[in-house]
Amino acid sequence: MRDRELYSIEKARALLGGIARNTIYELMRVRPIMMTVAAIIGGLLPIMWGSGTGSEVMRRIAAPMVGGMVSVTVLALIVIPAIYAVVKEVAIRREGA
Numbered sequence: 001m002r003d004r005e006l007y008s009i010e011k012a013r014a015l016l017g018g019i020a021r022n023t024i025y026e027l028m029r030v031r032p033i034m035m036t037v038a039a040i041i042g043g044l045l046p047i048m049w050g051s052g053t054g055s056e057v058m059r060r061i062a063a064p065m066v067g068g069m070v071s072v073t074v075l076a077l078i079v080i081p082a083i084y085a086v087v088k089e090v091a092i093r094r095e096g097a
Helices: 002-028 030-049 055-096
Strands: none
Touching: 030 055
């Protein structure tokens, strides 16, 4: 019984090590993602704040794009990794049980 417990603990550590490596990889991707989002939002803000011919139409186009960029960034950097961690933890617990 004791050997089986040690084996499952070692297996869980190996899987968690994989999660840590994936987390490090995801952290390395934060800078390019944030730079892309900042550039897109930076390009859309003058359109949203503009006042001139056609600005009302362009504002209606730019506003949802800015909202979409913000929501996709939150989704990609916070929500999806959190869901992945929870699913992986459940899988580890099922293998250990």
